[in-house]
Amino acid sequence: MLGLRGASAPDSRGNRLCHEGAQPAWPPCRSRWNVPMLNAAALRDFRAIVGPDNACDDPATCYSYGWNAGLGGLPKPNRLADIPPVGIVLPGSTEEVQAIVLACLKHNIRFKSHSTGWGSFASVASPNSISIDLRRMNRIEAIDERNQMAVIQPYVTAGQLQAEAMKRGLNCHIVGAGLTHSPLASAAAFIGIGITGTTTGNNARNLLSLEWVTPEGEIVRIGSSGSGAGWFTGEGPGPGFRGMIRGFVGTIGELGVFTQIGYKLYPWPGPKALERTGRHPQTGITIPEHFRLYHMVWSNWEGVSRAAYDFNKSGVAYVLLRLPPNTFGALLTATNNEFHKLVTAADAPDIVRDTDSHRHSWTLLTAASSKAEAAYKARVVRDIIERTGGRETTLDPAHKELIAHLLLTSISVPRALRPSASMASSFGGFVPFAKMPRMMEAGASVLKDDIQPGGDLAQGSSEEFWVWPNERRQMWAENAFSYDVNAVRSRGAAIRVALDQGNMIDAASDLGFDGFGAIGPLADFYGPAGNGASTWMRRIKHRFDPRAVNEAAFYIGRDLPWIAKYWPFLRKVLFFRPFRPIFRQITRVLAAVGVGIVLKKRRKWVDRGAGL
Numbered sequence: 063m064l065g066l067r068g069a070s071a072p073d074s075r076g077n078r079l080c081h082e083g084a085q086p087a088w089p090p091c092r093s094r095w096n097v098p099m100l101n102a103a104a105l106r107d108f109r110a111i112v113g114p115d116n117a118c119d120d121p122a123t124c125y126s127y128g129w130n131a132g133l134g135g136l137p138k139p140n141r142l143a144d145i146p147p148v149g150i151v152l153p154g155s156t157e158e159v160q161a162i163v164l165a166c167l168k169h170n171i172r173f174k175s176h177s178t179g180w181g182s183f184a185s186v187a188s189p190n191s192i193s194i195d196l197r198r199m200n201r202i203e204a205i206d207e208r209n210q211m212a213v214i215q216p217y218v219t220a221g222q223l224q225a226e227a228m229k230r231g232l233n234c235h236i237v238g239a240g241l242t243h244s245p246l247a248s249a250a251a252f253i254g255i256g257i258t259g260t261t262t263g264n265n266a267r268n269l270l271s272l273e274w275v276t277p278e279g280e281i282v283r284i285g286s287s288g289s290g291a292g293w294f295t296g297e298g299p300g301p302g303f304r305g306m307i308r309g310f311v312g313t314i315g316e317l318g319v320f321t322q323i324g325y326k327l328y329p330w331p332g333p334k335a336l337e338r339t340g341r342h343p344q345t346g347i348t349i350p351e352h353f354r355l356y357h358m359v360w361s362n363w364e365g366v367s368r369a370a371y372d373f374n375k376s377g378v379a380y381v382l383l384r385l386p387p388n389t390f391g392a393l394l395t396a397t398n399n400e401f402h403k404l405v406t407a408a409d410a411p412d413i414v415r416d417t418d419s420h421r422h423s424w425t426l427l428t429a430a431s432s433k434a435e436a437a438y439k440a441r442v443v444r445d446i447i448e449r450t451g452g453r454e455t456t457l458d459p460a461h462k463e464l465i466a467h468l469l470l471t472s473i474s475v476p477r478a479l480r481p482s483a484s485m486a487s488s489f490g491g492f493v494p495f496a497k498m499p500r501m502m503e504a505g506a507s508v509l510k511d512d513i514q515p516g517g518d519l520a521q522g523s524s525e526e527f528w529v530w531p532n533e534r535r536q537m538w539a540e541n542a543f544s545y546d547v548n549a550v551r552s553r554g555a556a557i558r559v560a561l562d563q564g565n566m567i568d569a570a571s572d573l574g575f576d577g578f579g580a581i582g583p584l585a586d587f588y589g590p591a592g593n594g595a596s597t598w599m600r601r602i603k604h605r606f607d608p609r610a611v612n613e614a615a616f617y618i619g620r621d622l623p624w625i626a627k628y629w630p631f632l633r634k635v636l637f638f639r640p641f642r643p644i645f646r647q648i649t650r651v652l653a654a655v656g657v658g659i660v661l662k663k664r665r666k667w668v669d670r671g672a673g674l
């Protein structure tokens with residue numbers, strides 16, 4: 063026996079140490095294998111809400127919810143979250159979600175929403191938390207062709223929605239996580255930028271009306287659905303809450319549960335279904351009739367930037383994307399060995415060459431619904447290439463099919479994680495394309511020698527920028543590098559780059575904003591802290607989650623980390639050039655002991671029970 067509060071002899075399941083009807087216990091109950099689990103009364107309540115098959119606290123199942131694909135979170139040598147959920151509950155309706163939240167309040171248990179759980183962001187981060195897995199809420203409630211929108215539940219995947227939309231001459235935004243992610247999670251709760259942004263924008267803007275179960279268990283409809291007027295807008299009549307629950311980054315599952323949204327769709331001039339070619343994992347598509355794919359290069363970033371203005375103004379691009387040559391190498395091959403062979407071959411294709419005459423590139427997909435429209439777009443593209451001093455390169459036909467598939471579905475974006483299974487991303491943007499040369503130079507300088515052979519990061523191109531236009535206007539530019547999660551030096555370099563680039567953006571003021579600077583603890587250190595946003599985020603968190611029943615790790619910590627108070631002084635010292643060697647050492651130490659040590663206000667906070 064472990065001698066915990068409320069513990070008793072094992073029941074018929076043989077592994078429960080909390081007795082039925084025990085008062086809510088803290089710390090949480092533990093199984094005979096010392097694994098945290100739900101107290102029996104809470105499990106009974108959850109089962110009464112969702113049915114016996116849809117709630118469990120089996121340790122093996124709970125631990126499987128602690129795994130993630132390796133994106134997000136702090137660099138550490140493990141894909142398993144430090145803390146597994148104590149239980150998994152699968153609601154089938156908004157009312158069941160509401161009842162689960164109320165049961166969490168009753169039993170002093172925290173919760174975190176989980177749609178498809180791609181990054182680490184859906185993992186629970188504090189003890190005695192359950193995962194609310196929304197996979198049973200997987201319905202496309204409606205597709206309104208005339209108004210180009212859909213009404214969707216949390217577990218509708220992007221692939222499912224795209225397939226249905228295309229049948230009706232429409233298409234949806236798909237973020238880099240690819241076909242399996244949840245557009246609702248992305249639109250209502252988390253960032254939402256994606257490579258098709260030229261046409262499909264970003265999800266902060268694709269979110270229309272929404273339904274929200276607050277951390278206090280109230281069902282709120284925001285925008286037109288609140289007045290029973292359909293799901294077509296997220297604003298009015300009355301106060302607009304959309305900015306508060308969304309902003310650019312979103313509340314990352316830490317301010318209630320979103321159960322249904324209106325979601326914007328876009329015109330699709332292609333066939334009713336994409337025709338797949340090749341074999342998994344190298345699946346491509348037949349390029350639809352009247353579509354055309356180009357890969358073009360310029361001799362410098364000024365040329366690329368001028369061409370971007372013209373492509374955007376002319377409206378010929380369905381998708382316009384710049385990827386680093388190295389990343390194209392990873393996306394076009396099935397294994398790391400194939401990748402190495404391809405990029406080091408004497409006759410390597412232009413698209414994977416990281417030289418001055420190859421890296422300044424755009425990859426462009428034009429889409430048209432008639433021969434005449436396709437011919438017009440081809441003439442415009444040729445004209446822009448000529449006027450801006452670019453040239454079109456030849457693509458291997460098999461590569462064309464793979465790239466077209468990537469551009470329309472983001473299918474192979476997750477493959478960027480393959481070289482080292484760990485990736486971090488810096489910069490962001492939403493700046494004019496005129497800033498492109500400066501942004502590229504800044505990105506290369508922050509990675510410097512560490513990205514070269516023998517450096518501390520995984521080897522890559524001289525910079526690792528993924529760039530595309532947002533709604534044919536601003537530039538989104540993301541410097542996405544890989545590192546070795548098992549090497550302290552490499553994890554240290556990833557921390558250094560993240561800190562350096564945040565500082566560089568704040569100091570330079572003309573590099574746009576750090577798109578990821580409001581995620582979790584970063585919000586207390588960089589841009590959002592400077593303009594007071596993190597103070598408001600924290601106020602909102604406390605006001606709408608007064609009993610601390612929802613997680614607080616990625617959106618905003620409930621308390622200011624102690625180090626944030628000294629940060630204005632510390633940053634002056636750390637980023638002062640003569641201190642660079644010391645800064646490097648500090649980031650290595652942090653990589654070895656864990657960044658968490660400087661981010662907690664006090665250890666007690668983490669251990670505090672919900673609502674206490």
Ligand SMILES: Cc1cc2nc3c(=O)[nH]c(=O)nc-3n(C[C@H](O)[C@H](O)[C@H](O)COP(=O)(O)OP(=O)(O)OC[C@H]3O[C@@H](n4cnc5c(N)ncnc54)[C@H](O)[C@@H]3O)c2cc1C
Nearest residue numbers: 177178179180183238239244247248253254255314315320
């Ligand atoms: C390889 C890779 C590439 C990625 N590329 C991009 C990218 O280009 N752009 C981008 O924006 N993101 C990207 N992501 C991050 C993330 O996976 C996506 O944002 C994705 O849309 C989230 O959907 P999901 O189904 O994976 O959500 P989950 O991982 O389930 O959830 C994401 C977050 O939203 C919360 N959440 C989920 N459902 C709800 C709900 N119903 N109510 C309230 N909160 C909820 C979760 O708690 C979590 O914090 C990428 C991730 C990976 C692994």
